[in-house]
Amino acid sequence: MKKIRVAVLYGGRSGEHEVALRSAASVINNLDRAKFEIVPIGIDKNGKWHLADPALLQQQTVSLPIYRNLPEVVLPSNPGGTETGVVALKPTDLASGGAGKASTAFDVVFPVMHGTNGEDGTVQGLLELAEVAYVGCGVLASAVGMDKDVAKRLIAAEGLPVVPSFCIRGSEWGAKKSTFAARAEKEFGYPCFVKPANSGSSVGVHKVKSAADFAPAVADALRYDTKVLVEKAISAREIELSVLENAKYGEAPLVSVAGEINPTHEFYSYEAKYLDENGMTMKIPADITKEQLTFAQDVARRAFTALECEGLARVDLFLDKNDGKIYFNEVNTMPGFTSISMYPKMWEASGVPYGELLTKLIELAIARKERRAALVRDFTQK
Ligand SMILES: Nc1ncnc2c1ncn2[C@@H]1O[C@H](COP(=O)(O)OP(=O)(O)OP(=O)(O)O)[C@@H](O)[C@H]1O
Numbered sequence: 091m092k093k094i095r096v097a098v099l100y101g102g103r104s105g106e107h108e109v110a111l112r113s114a115a116s117v118i119n120n121l122d123r124a125k126f127e128i129v130p131i132g133i134d135k136n137g138k139w140h141l142a143d144p145a146l147l148q149q150q151t152v153s154l155p156i157y158r159n160l161p162e163v164v165l166p167s168n169p170g171g172t173e174t175g176v177v178a179l180k181p182t183d184l185a186s187g188g189a190g191k192a193s194t195a196f197d198v199v200f201p202v203m204h205g206t207n208g209e210d211g212t213v214q215g216l217l218e219l220a221e222v223a224y225v226g227c228g229v230l231a232s233a234v235g236m237d238k239d240v241a242k243r244l245i246a247a248e249g250l251p252v253v254p255s256f257c258i259r260g261s262e263w264g265a266k267k268s269t270f271a272a273r274a275e276k277e278f279g280y281p282c283f284v285k286p287a288n289s290g291s292s293v294g295v296h297k298v299k300s301a302a303d304f305a306p307a308v309a310d311a312l313r314y315d316t317k318v319l320v321e322k323a324i325s326a327r328e329i330e331l332s333v334l335e336n337a338k339y340g341e342a343p344l345v346s347v348a349g350e351i352n353p354t355h356e357f358y359s360y361e362a363k364y365l366d367e368n369g370m371t372m373k374i375p376a377d378i379t380k381e382q383l384t385f386a387q388d389v390a391r392r393a394f395t396a397l398e399c400e401g402l403a404r405v406d407l408f409l410d411k412n413d414g415k416i417y418f419n420e421v422n423t424m425p426g427f428t429s430i431s432m433y434p435k436m437w438e439a440s441g442v443p444y445g446e447l448l449t450k451l452i453e454l455a456i457a458r459k460e461r462r463a464a465l466v467r468d469f470t471q472k
Pocket residue numbers: 253283285289290291292293295321322323324325326328353357358359406419420421422
C-alpha cells in the first residue's frame with residue numbers, strides 16, 4: 091500500500107518555538123513508518139520555511155531542528171495545481187528530489203506549532219488556501235482557542251462555568267486606569283489575575299496582590315496583547331483533559347481520563363513551565379472523585395464542540411480547593427506533544443498509545459479534507 095506522506099511543520103515564529111521543536115521531534119519519532127512517509131519542514135524564528143533533508147529521517151531517533159544546508163521554502167503556493175503541496179514545495183526545491191518528481195507532494199500536514207503564528211489559525215488559514223489536509227483545529231477554533239476572552243464568552247453561552255472576568259483594551263487603558271482598578275478591587279479584590287487575552291506559556295500573566303500592583307501588571311500584559319483579562323483568583327487545582335474528535339463523524343468527541351498539574355511555584359508561571367525543571371509535578375489520573383471526573387469530562391466534551399474544535403484539543407480546568415467547583419479555564423488546540431506531555435500521556439492512560447494517537451489524528455485530517463472537498467463552492471452550476 092502506498093504510504094501517506096505527512097509534512098510535519100514545526101518551529102514557528104512564536105515564543106513557544108523551542109517547545110514546538112521538542113513536540114515535533116516526538117511526533118516524527120513516533121509516526122508509524124510502515125504507514126507514513128515524513129516530510130519535515132522547519133519554520134525558523136524569522137518565519138522562513140526550510141525543507142529538511144529526508145535523509146536525516148533515516149535515523150530512528152530524530153532530533154530537531156534540522157535546518158542545516160536546506161533549501162528554503164518560498165511562500166505562497168499555487169493551490170489548485172496538479173500537485174498537492176503548500177507553497178514552493180516543488181520538486182526542484184527538494185535537495186534529493188530532482189525536477190519533475192511528484193514524490194515531493196504530500197497528503198497531509200501536521201502543524202506542530204504552539205502559540206502565535208501556529209496555533210492561532212494563521213497557519214491553518216494558509217493550509218486552507220493551499221487546499222491541503224491538516225491535523226487539528228481549523229481556522230475558527232484555532233483563533234477562538236487563542237483568545238481567552240472570546241473562548242470564555244462562547245463557553246459561558248454554552249452554560250458551562252467560567253471564572254468571572256472583564257476585559258481591558260489598550261485603547262481604553264490610558265484614560266481609565268483608576269476606573270479599571272476600582273472595578274477590579276470591587277468585583278474581585280486581591281489577589282486577582284491579569285493576563286493577555288492572546289498569549290501562552292503564562293507570558294504576561296500576573297497574580298496581583300495589591301492595588302499598587304494592578305496598573306503595572308496591566309501595563310505589562312498590554313505589552314503582549316492589545317486586550318487584557320482581569321480575572322477573579324481561584325484557589326485552584328489545575329485539572330486537564332485530552333479531547334479527540336470522534337472518527338465516527340457527528341458522534342460525541344472522546345475524552346481521556348483527567349490529569350493534574352501541580353506547580354511548585356505560586357502559580358503555573360513561565361518559570362515553573364520552562365525554567366525550573368522541578369517547576370511542577372503531574373498526576374495521571376488526577377485524584378478526583380468519580381462525580382468530579384464525570385463533570386470535568388462533560389465540560390471538556392461540550393467545550394470542544396462549543397468552540398468548534400476538530401481533531402484535538404486539551405481542555406484546562408480549575409477545581410476550586412475551597413468548594414470543589416469546576417471552571418473552564420482555557421483550551422489549547424495544539425497542546426504540548428512531547429512523549430512526556432500531558433496530552434499524549436492522558437491518552438496513553440486512557441488506552442491510546444502515542445503512535446496510535448498520531449495515526450488517528452492523521453486519519454481525521456484526511457477525512458475532514460474529503461468532507462470539505464465535497465462541499466459546493468461554485469453556485470453558478472446546477
Ligand atoms: N483566575 C485564576 N485563578 C488562579 N490561577 C490562575 C488564574 N488564571 C491563571 N492562573 C494561573 O496562571 C497560569 C497561566 O494562566 P493561563 O492558563 O490562563 O494562561 P497560559 O497558560 O499562559 O495560556 P496557555 O496555556 O495557552 O499557554 C494557570 O495555569 C494558573 O496557574
